[in-house]
Amino acid sequence: MTHDDEAQQIREALWATYDMDNGALRNARAEDVVARAERTGDVDLLLDCLRGLMSAYEFSAERSKMFVPFTRALQLWDADPSQFDKQQAHSLFWWFKWVTSSMLDYPEIPLAAIEQWLVEMERRYRLAGHAARTVRWVEFYVAWHLGDEDRAAGAYAQVLAADRDSMSDCHACEAGSMGLWESERGDDKGALERWAPVLSGGLSCAEEPHRVLAKTLLPLVRLDRLDEARANHLRGYRLARGNESLIATVGKHIEFCALTGNEARGLEILADHVQHLDQHANPDARLSLLEAAALLLGRLDALGLGEQPTAGPAGRTWTVAELLAHVEAERSAIAARFDARNGSDATSRRSRERVAQPPLLDRLPLGAAARRLPRVPDAAAPTKAAAATAAGADESFEDLLTRARTLRDQGHPAGRPAWLAVEGALAARGGTDDLRLRAELAAQRGIRVAGEDPEAALAAFTEAAELSAEADLMGDAAVQTGRAALALALLHRPDEARETASRAVAMAQAAGADTRRRAGVQLSRAKVLGLLAGHENDDAGRAAARSAAEEVLAQVGAAAAEAEAEPRLHAIGADARHLLAGLGAGDAVFRAALLREAADAYDDAGQPWHAAAPLGALARQLARAGELGPARATALTALERGEILDDAEETGLLHLLVADLAGHQEDHEEAVRHALDAARWLDEAGLAEGPGAAARFRLAKAYQGLDRHAEAAEVLQSALPDLLAQGEGQGVSARRALADSLATLGEHAARAEQLLEAMAVTSGWTDDRGSHAHLAWATAEALADAGRVADAVAAYAEATRLWRELDAPVPVIRTLRARGWLLARGEEPDLDAARAAFAEAEAAAVEGLAVPGEEEWRAAFREELRGEAADTARQLANLLRQYGAEAETREECLGLFERAAAGFGELGPDFDRGRATALLGAAEICAHAGESARARELLGEVLGLAESHGDALRQEARRARRLSDWLDREAE
Structure with a gap:
């Protein structure tokens, strides 16, 4: 093998490392490439490979290994700078700053050595003509790490005063550091202003906005910008999850969960990265993760969950308390190593302060599903009864009892804690x-x-x-x-x-x-009969229950007529009306009237909070009838009325109803708000797996409606196990929704996997082959986008077969064309097979046009098929121009473009875009073949069409003018 051949192979192997995921495998491949380059004696090749190895180390847990290839490159520079081309020299000085600042992460590197590297960096930068800004940044990091705020502030001021140059970090990274400095000094608002360009997408790089999104979390909570904090957590954790170079960033998400009442979510994030508690190669990053873990585990222990099993480092089982002790020991040990190196307690002090942070919120609903933690009462906490007694400590026992009885007679929710206070006081008196x-x-x-x-x-x-x-x-x-x-x-x-x-x-x-007690007992009997009828699906039982409820209403009405009625009797009447409506009395109009009367009766009884239940039932009835606006308004009223009841299940279901109605009315912001509340309340009621999963699905759909696909995907992925448990239909819908968001996020491989899973389910749906065909089509597109060309070709073939079975020629034509394009551009291009696919597409159009019938819909269908036939000719011409031999296919392509233009032209103005693009294709062929007159004629037609359509054909007009200008230049 010649040296050139060997060098080319090594370079190809080097380039392949840049396409790999960050981590140990990429590092190993890059190390092998350097070793091969070293053996060739080719310095130019070796420098490029050293640069590749440093890049691999930088974005992995093995960042400390950068020192070795950097030192080798620096030796080559000192021996002969002329060996370096411009790019290689730039890379050497670029890596100088990363190597110097990275030394801070390893307590075994002496502080004197770091300071000396900083001096050396400044000397070399000055000699090379680079600005001082980058050196001052590194000095700032050193001072910040050491806790020397005066030195850090001075270096930061010099950074801001210095000019940027080719050695400066990217704008996104600089903004991240600037904002964190502002936040650490107590200026959360200023920090968020610094971070704003990164958050908006205006600035980005390989690890931004990943890091900045995590840095914003606590400042946003402190500023009460909770919606933004939630969004940045959902969006940011997706970017950081599983990335070993972002372990400190993952820690910030765990910290956020621990301080906002989302301990269960934090525990799941920790479980996904628990191996790094003991094994991460970067001590500083590991310390950050340990601090976040200690904070979270400490919160769980304080909540009485110390004996809860949890994931931990491999080799044994762990409880929360045991893992907390282990994490604290590791955290303290690493912090002490840094303190010893730095000659101060700055690291351990900041570490302790982070772990000791008090919660910022009782609970910030995140929407993402998390394993529900058991409720374990704190043995040191007072009982509810004692707490209630303490609340009424200034009242006599007689006053406590009188208040409890009054509240009970009023049907007030505060009656329960009042009776608890009575119990506590009575226990203190000995019964x-x-x-x-x-x-x-x-x-x-x-x-x-x-x-x-x-x-x-x-x-x-x-x-x-x-x-x-x-x-x-x-x-x-x-x-x-x-x-x-x-x-x-x-x-x-x-x-x-x-x-x-x-x-x-x-x-x-x-x-x-008295009437109240007799009516109350009869109402209990009606409820019993109704419950049993529901269990047994017994129509006769329902009729008996309705009869009993109607008797209650008769008793209440008679008492009212005799002026015997009291507020509690009105409440019994309200309850009976609500029951009657639930038992299916009368028609929908009658049941709606009963529910409205029930709500009014609760108002008459002085118990407006109990009106929430019939109003909720009325809202659901209106929703089923398609009266979305009135249903939504009624549900919101029910929520307002029931606010003091603290009924987690009913409150959650009402929020879910409002979210569904708002979503159907495309009020996605409102849907997000209520879906979040629904998920929170339903989780509280222990219904996370059923209605809670439905709330998360609605939340994700609302996020999609707002084009917030990162949040939608995170919510869907967290809820997917629960959604799959709801049945095949819900599972397929969830996977398709997730695939839609993954497509927007560019996560095509993950999207394809979701659709393949969904296809495996719908393949058995004999009564809904259309859904399976649509899924096959979408899966083929996803596989193609993911670069799995052979699998995509097969999926398109399956979609075509299914659409043929369903006698749907338009999807048949489109899937055949898509398959043809893939066959032409695959790893082993097959132009003949691509032609055959397009020939099948054309035949499908001809076959569809031959179906007889004079119906109006069939005429519109034929027009669509004629448009597809013309587009098939246009696309085949483009395919042959791109992948065929130009000399052999020129005349064929010209004929196809002309046939397409004629076909579109026969269909009228709605197809003029297709006609214009076909004319442009023909004009380009004529122009490059020297047939300028014919080309100008075709371009004139394009410009005429563009003039009649205005902005709709602006792009086509621009292409026509560019080609016309080229013809003018050629004529000169």
């Missing part, structure tokens, strides 16, 4: 023999746990009924028996539930109970 009070307390216990623990509620209501009977309060005993029947129904014990409900009604009648 009571008052049967009525004991019955009341038992009833309140049952009410508190009914939704979560029907078994405990049954026991409490049974106790309350027995105590009331013992106190000869038979009306109250009947009410508690009715509640026990409801608990039995919730426990799916139908016979006992029906018998107990009927017994409660009989008890109330036998006791001569």
Whole structure:
């Protein structure tokens, strides 16, 4: 092999390293390339390979290895600077600053050596004619690291005063450092102003905006710009995830989660990078990650989750408390090494301060799914009852009891903590023999746990009924028996539930109970019958439940007519109307009226907060009827009314309804707000996997509507397991939505994988072959964009087959053309196969045009097919010009362009763009063949079309004028 051949192979191997992902494999390949170059004795080749190796090290965890290739290059420079061309010399001085500043990251490098390198850098830069700005930047980093604020401030001032030159860091990196300095000095607003050009996309580089997005998080929270903080976290973590050169940046995202009530999300991020707690090669970056981990784990331990299992370094299982102890030991050890090297406690002091930060917010909803952490009460915290007692410590026991009973009679949500205060005060007094009070307390216990623990509620209501009977309060005993029947129904014990409900009604009648109690017991029976009918899908049971509810309304109405009604009776009537509507009474108009009446009745009862439930039901009914505006307004009113109820499930579902309605009305900002709230409340209610996943899907769709695809993709990827669990249809929709965002983000390989997974599901959908065909088409496009040409060709073939089965000629034509283009430009181009694909496309158009029929839709369809036939000719001409032999295909291409132009011309003005592009293609062929007169004639037609269409054909007109000018120059 000649030297030139060997050098070319080495250069090709070098270029290949630049296309690899950052990390150990790229580094190893770059090291091998340097070794091969060294053996050739070719200094020029070696310098280029050393530069490639330094680039690989810079963007990996092995950054410290840069010193070796840099020192080798510096030796070559000192031996003979003339060996370096302009680019190689530039690279040498460029890397000088990175090597010098990187020394700070390794505590084993003495401080004196770093300071000497800084002096040497300044000397060499001055001799080479470079500006002082870059040297002052490095001095700033040294001083900042050492905690010497005066020196850092002086160097920073000199940076701002100095001119930029070819050695200056990119604008994005400089902005990142400037903003962080402002933020560290307490000027969050000034920092964000520095970072603004990077955040807007005006400045970027290989690692920006990745780093800046993370740096903004806490300043934004401190400035109460929470929407921006959320967006920057979702967007920024996607960029930093898994990148070993951005481990410190990942730490900032963990820190943000720990300080904003998102500990579960932070724990998942830590789990994705947990290997770097012990194994990252850069001590400074590892220290930053350890600090963030210690902060997060400390928060979890303080929340009583120290015994929670968690991911940790390999080789053993970990709890939060154990990992915290390990992380703290590692963090302290590394900080001490830096302190010893630096001769100060600056590193350990700043490290401790970061770990000790108090939370900034109780909770900032992020929208992304995270594993729900268990609720473990802090043993040192007071019980709810004691807390409530403490809140009313200045009240006498009699006052506490009077307030609790008043709030209960008002149906006010504050009644529950008031009864807890009574319990706490009573416990402090050693209990009571008052049967009525004991019955009341038992009833309140049952009410508190009914939704979560029907078994405990049954026991409490049974106790309350027995105590009331013992106190000869038979009306109250009947009410508690009715509640026990409801608990039995919730426990799916139908016979006992029906018998107990009927017994409660009989008890109330036998006791001569007042109308409120009799109506209340009858309402409990109606609810029992309704619950059981729902469980058993029993129409007769629903009818019985409606009859019982109607009897309640009759009792309430009679009492009102006799002026016996009290506010609590109005509430019972409201509850009965709500129940009747839910049981399907009457038609939709009647049910809507019932729900409105129920809301009004709660207002009459002085309980407007309870109007939230019927208003929510009304909003859902209006939404099903397509009345989106009224539905949305009603749901918002329900949210306002129910604000004090603290019902996580109902609040979350109402927010989800508003988000859905806003999304359908393309009010995406509103949809984002309510979808975030829906996800937060549904997570709180323990419904993250079902309705919570639906809320995240709506959130992602809203982000897509706002072109915020990074956030949409992050939310969808986090929620994907839950969405897949909702069934095949939802899973396919989720994967397609994710693929749409990944396409916009340019993540084509990931997009293709999502679509392939979706295709695997839809291949079995015999009743929906159209969805499978659309997916095959989209998958082919994604595979082509990802560079998987052979797979894309196969996917296009599958899409074509499916569209043929569905008798859809237009998609058949388009997939055949796309397949033809891929065949022509693949790794092994096959022009004959490409021609065959285009011939099939043309045949499909002819076949579709031959289908008889005079319907109006068929005439429009034929026009579309004629347009596709003309475009097939135009595209084939372009393909042959690009990939065929010019001399052999010139006449064929000219004929195809002319046929396309004629075909478009027959179809009218709507197809004039296609006609103009075909005419331009023909004109270009004629111009380059020396047929200038014919070319000018064709260009005249193009300009005429452009004049009649204005801006719509501006690009075509520009091309025509450029070609006309070229013809003029050639004529001269």
